[in-house]
Amino acid sequence: MHSEEKDWSLIIKPRGNLFELNLEELWHYRDLVWLLVKRDFVSFYKQTIFGPIWFFIQPIFTTIIFVLVFGNLAGFSTDGLPQPLFYMTNIVAWNYFSDCINKTSTVFKDNAQIFGKVYFPRLIMPFSIVISNLVRFGVQFILLIIMMAYYILFKGYHPNFTWYLLLYPVMIVLMAALGLGSGMIISAMTTKYRDLSFLVSFGVQLYMYITPIIYPLSSFPAKYKKIALLNPMSPIIEGMRLGLLGKGDLTTGTFIYTVVVVLVVLTMGIIIFNKVEKTFVDTV
């Protein structure tokens, strides 16, 4: 007695196709993404006095410390840009990336309770994380704009926007995709063996130091620059700074390279995540 597949609206099988991605189903749950984003945002400032202002505190203080330590003590180059502006531009971008990767990499562990009780496409969770971090990024970006305005009005800084600014949103998407993809790979690998999760949070911290955040790529000697450019985050950060502040190192070659790496990581992430989500409840 073999059943005709078309007669059924749902077939539950032991192991799904590796590349199976039910976009239609994902689309059905789009409202959930928005509600999860709203939940994250609202619960962040509930029962606080300053509310969303807290989004500002972290980048401001990090910028101050960077200016003091790397700018003044260590005397790192900032490509001739005002130090606070240089650091803030990079920090705001980097924060988004590191939030995406950190939060996504623990998605199974953090949501084990919900995942163990109800089905919805698991991909919804990482997507909602990336989007709710985007809200945070947006708030911090406003801070950056305020700071730029201050420098233009009171410090005689000449704004130097370039056409690369049009690439800025593209860079954000690339960064989100890279954080999402690598976070999903890590999350899938840590459901059974937790070892890797210890590596993630400080690994991301260390990763910041090999990405041009506290220094510009231009301060690298030519022969090391090639190695630095293997890091897909380098062109993204440089490109974002190029658009906003007019100083950065982005070529068509490095841009294409980054896009390719991001696409590969994202695809791998989705495949691995999809494979693990089916049975992770039994092992997490």
Next chain:
Amino acid sequence: MSTAIKVEDLSKVYHLGEIGTGTLSRDIERWWALLRGKEDPFLKLGESNDRTKKGESNIVYSLKDISFDIQQGDAVGVIGRNGAGKSTLLKILSRVTSPTKGNIYVKGRIASLLEVGTGFHPELTGRENIYLNGTILGMRKKEIDRRLDEIIDFSGIERYIDTPVKRYSSGMYVRLAFAVAAHLISEILIVDEVLAVGDAEFQKKCLGKMGEVSKGQGRTVLFVSHNMHMIQKLCNTCLYLKEGSLLMHNDTPAVIGAYLNNKTLQSSLVFETDENNTHLTGFVKRIDVKTLDEQNIEEIPVGRPWKVVAQFQLLQDFSEFRIAVGIITSQEMPLWTVWSAPIDAKKGLYNAEFIFEEVILATGDYQLVIGLSTRGASIQYLEDCMRLNISSTSDIFDSRIYKTDGVGVIVNPVEVNITKI
């Protein structure tokens, strides 16, 4: 009528024990076998899921080769003892986990309620949580918009709807959560035993709602419960699972009857535990139910004293050793447990007698539980190892007793005086 759910040769394997470096080598071995296109070497070792026995391997079949069809509009009860695989079946049907083998074909949208209030966020208000919980359960926002008033009305907590749910009492929390679930749009509803909380009035309301769901709207309902009363009221057919296998799929009264009569009457039970090949340090060898004059009896006449004699073997010396006997009703409600006074027991063979003289159990079926312990730690625990039957009798043992069945669990001789005033 057409088939709503078709289950074919469904199996689910779980790996017992902890995950650590040991499991890595096994994973590699399994992966290597898969790579060569061979069958998973660890699946062959699997055995049935009898949690009282120590297995040979730490791979266990929580469900084994289960097949059944469910017709559209059926209300199906799933019954079985703890660990029979009921929850695993529901989890697979709700797609929380995948089966190890076998396929399930489903017609229509499934909404499952393995827990009430999944995804509720304590900081959000009741209204916000209705939306969050509803979408997690698969509804669209506009579908919730349409039903919002109905949901709030059903929950009966209008006053608190804009208060964060962390301020709710647990009863209010359940009310709100079930209200959302009850208004899900789906052709198939899967409900685990979630109604245990909430007050009687609300439970009744939920039962009514579920009945309406299956009978009125032609929806298919799968319902797990230990409460035979609820099952009887709600379900027209039942699945009876035992140790991961499907024992019976039939009309509700037939299945409930079989479930309750699962253990045939017997007056003595001998356990064939081999003392040279066991992980237990002490175990029960034999249980007898007897009258006070040492006659083995299968049915205890109501009101007569009886005793349980347990023979057990201790393979080592124990300090503060105790043996306990408990009685459980057929509805799985524990009645009482009695312990022996602690003794320092040397290794050897023992007999323990429990004489039940004073409490009179009403006519019906009961289960016996036996446990051995040392310093409060369990040596062996045998859950519902034996069935007791208290049978009605015609001889009057106490003039104050008028009836012995349908009176509850205990027959209590109470003097009743009626005077005309």
